Amino acid sequence: MVQRIDDKxxxxxxxxxxxxxxxxxxxxxxxxxxxxxxxxxxxxxxxKNTQQAKFxxxxxxxxxxxxEKTAEKLQPTKSTGLxxxxxxxxxxxxxxxxxxxxLRNKETxxxxxxxxxxxxxxxxxxxxxxxxSASDHGYSEAFYLYDIEGNGIEIYADRDRGDWDKYPGxxxxxxxxxxxxxxxxxxxxxxxxxxxxxxxxxxxxxxEESVDFYINTLGxxxxxxxxxxxxxxxxxxxxxxxxxxxxxxxxxxxAENESGLKEVRLKIPTTELFETAKNYIKxxxxxxxxxxxxxxxxxxxxxxxxxxx
Numbered sequence: 001m002v003q004r005i006d007d008k009x010x011x012x013x014x015x016x017x018x019x020x021x022x023x024x025x026x027x028x029x030x031x032x033x034x035x036x037x038x039x040x041x042x043x044x045x046x047x048k049n050t051q052q053a054k055f056x057x058x059x060x061x062x063x064x065x066x067x068e069k070t071a072e073k074l075q076p077t078k079s080t081g082l083x084x085x086x087x088x089x090x091x092x093x094x095x096x097x098x099x100x101x102x103l104r105n106k107e108t109x110x111x112x113x114x115x116x117x118x119x120x121x122x123x124x125x126x127x128x129x130x131x132x133s134a135s136d137h138g139y140s141e142a143f144y145l146y147d148i149e150g151n152g153i154e155i156y157a158d159r160d161r162g163d164w165d166k167y168p169g170x171x172x173x174x175x176x177x178x179x180x181x182x183x184x185x186x187x188x189x190x191x192x193x194x195x196x197x198x199x200x201x202x203x204x205x206x207x208e209e210s211v212d213f214y215i216n217t218l219g220x221x222x223x224x225x226x227x228x229x230x231x232x233x234x235x236x237x238x239x240x241x242x243x244x245x246x247x248x249x250x251x252x253x254x255a256e257n258e259s260g261l262k263e264v265r266l267k268i269p270t271t272e273l274f275e276t277a278k279n280y281i282k283x284x285x286x287x288x289x290x291x292x293x294x295x296x297x298x299x300x301x302x303x304x305x306x307x308x309x
Contacts, residue, residue, distance in 0.1 A: 011215075011216060011219070012219040012277070012280040012281075013219050013221060013234075014218070014219040014220060014221075014234040014268070014277065015234065015235070015268060015269060015273045015277075016234055016235025016236070017234070017235065017268075017269040017309075018234035018235070018240070018266060018267065018268050018269070019196070019234075019240065019266070019267050019309075020196070020197040020198065020199060020200055020240055020241075020264065020265070020266060020267070021064070021197070021265040021266060021267035021307060021309070022063055022064050022065060022066060022197060022265045023064075023065055023066070023082075023085045023197055023200060023261070023263075023264055023265070024065075024066040024067075024068060024261075024262040024263050024265070025065075025066070025067050025068070025082070025085075025151060025259070025260065025261060025262060026068055026070045026071040026258070026259050026260060026261070026262045027067045027068065027069055027070075027071055027149055027259055028069075028071040028072065028073065028074060028149060028259050029148070029149070030050075030051070030052075030053060030067060030069040032148055033053075033067050033147060033148060033149065034048070034053050034067065036147050036148050037053075037055055037065070037067070037147070038055075039189070040102070040105075040145070041087070041145070041147075041153060041155070041191070042058075042098060042101075042189045042190045042191040043055035043056065043057070043065060043087075043190075043191055043195075044056055044057060044058050044059070044060065044190060044191075046060075046061065046063055047063070050069070051068060051069045051070075052066065052067065052068050052069070053066065053067045054066050055067075056195070057190075057191050057192050057193045057194060057195035057196075058188075058190035058191060058192060058193055059193045060193045060194075060195075064087075064195065064196055064197050065085065065087075065197070068262060070256075070257070070262075071149075071257060071258055071259035071260075072257040072258070073257065073258055073259070074149055074150065074258065074259050075150070075254035075258040075259045075260040076254060076258070077150075077247070078247050078248055078251050079203070079251050079252060079253060079254045079258075079260070080202070080203045080204055080205055080251050080252065080253045080254070080300040080301055080302060081202070081203050081253060081254050081260040081261040081302065082151055082152060082200070082201075082202065082203065082260055082261035083152050083201040083202055083203045083242075083243075083244060083246075084144065084151075084152030084153055084154045084200075084201045085151070085152070085153055085154070085197060085200055086142075086153075086154035086155075086156055086197065086198050086199045086200065086201065087153070087154065087155050087156070087191060087195055087196075087197065087198070088156060088157070088158065088195065088196050088197065088198025088199075089155065089156065089157045089191065089192060089194075089195055090157070090192055090194040090195070091157060091192075092141070092157050092159075092179075092182055093182045093183070093184070094157060094191075094192050095141055095155070095156065095157035095179075096179040096180070096182040096183040097182075097183045097184045097185075097187050098155055098187075098189070098191065099134070099143055099155075099174075099179065099183070100179070100180065100183040100185065101183075101187050101189050102131060102143070102145075103131070104185075105189070131143065131144075131145060132144040132145060132146060132152075134173075134174045135171040135172065135173070135174065136167070136171075136172045136173065136174050136175065137169065137170070137171060137172075137238075138159075138164060138167035138168055138169045138170070138172075139158060139159055139161075139164040139167070139169075139238045140156045140157060140158045140159060140238070141156060141157055141159075141174055141179075142154050142155065142156035142157075143155055143156075143174075149259050150259075151259075151260065151261075152201070154201070155191075156198065158198070158238075164238070198240075199233075199237075199238075199239050199240050199241060199242065200240075200241055200242075200264045201241075201242040201243070201244070202241065202242065202243040202244075202261075202264075202298075202300070202302050203243070203244060203245075203246075203247055203251065203300070204243040204244065204245060204298070204299070204300040204302070205245070205249060205250050205251050205252075205299065205300040206245070206249060206250070206299065206300070207225070207227065207228065207229070207230055207243070207244075207245055209299040209300075210230065210243050210298060210299060210300060211225055211230050211232075213298050213299055214230075214232050214241060214243075214298070215232060216284075217281060217284045217285055218281060218296070218304070219234075219277065219280070219281075220232040220233060220234060220240070220241065221233060221234065221235075221236070223236075223237075223238060223239050224239075228244055228245050228246060229242060229243065229244040229245070229246070230242060230243050230244075240266075241264075243300075251300075252301075253300060253301030253302070261302060261303075262303065263295070263303040263304065263305050264302070264303070264304050264305070265293075265305045265306075265307055266304065266305065266306050266307070267306075267307055267308070267309035268306055268307070268308060268309060269308075269309045270308070270309075271308055274306065274307075274308045277306060278294050278306070281294075281296065281306075282294070292307065292308060293305055293306060293307040293308075294306055
């Protein structure tokens with residue numbers, strides 16, 4: 001356990017076992033979004049009612065992702081909020097299997113008007129139409145999608161931590177020749193039981209303010225900061241949270257009745273560490289204390305909730 005007040009800097013540092021627990025999105029069309037996250041992303045629907053859906057990996061009872069039907073309209077393109085939710089798979093084999101399944105899947109999916117205008121030459125719309133990009137980041141291999149309401153999705157697998165320095169950083173092409181032999185081409189498309197939210201990438205209004213908040217107030221540690229983006233974590237992971245201003249600076253958050261991010265939920269491993277974090281953070285900023293969890297808003301209006309694992 002390394003959650004502490006750093007004696008040299010007088011700065012609180014989150015415990016190294018702190019992780020992203022789940023992400024909750026506000027959606028306008030719950031049924032179509034359920035269909036997308038089940039049939040394209042490959043999550044398993046664990047619970048559902050008329051206003052809410054909860055998802056996990058195949059055969060898991062652990063909720064890692066939620067949709068709530070609380071949006072009346074889609075969020076503005078230029079607003080703070082979610083850049084992508086990143087689903088971390090347990091192995092390179094699982095990553096290769098899902099990547100090639102997405103490329104090969106030709107099943108029709110329920111597509112929005114935006115897709116109809118973007119792909120007018122298609123008689124029907126297939127998941128590959130939503131594949132945005134794919135990259136080898138050195139520490140991980142990843143590909144990116146958008147759901148039918150424009151929320152970003154990353155699906156990725158980490159390389160062994162001891163090997164991160166052996167690969168160039170940045171964004172390089174995936175090695176299809178290495179990945180193809182690892183893939184199971186007789187797959188049902190479901191994400192593995194062990195799938196978790198590895199990190200969340202946010203759209204923020206200002207890099208400097210955001211970095212100050214997440215590091216000096218919440219206790220994350222810097223991994224990489226550039227002019228237009230930052231990457232931070234607990235315990236030296238490449239990043240649990242990231243933020244960027246690639247859509248512009250000074251953007252406003254989406255309204256409560258607009259789609260997009262509701263909250264990111266972070267898990268602290270023990271009650272003692274949770275109380276230490278809460279007591280430190282509430283001395284810095286106003287928090288919403290809910291007993292077994294507490295919530296804060298970053299300078300861009302993104303809601304972050306801490307809970308006990």
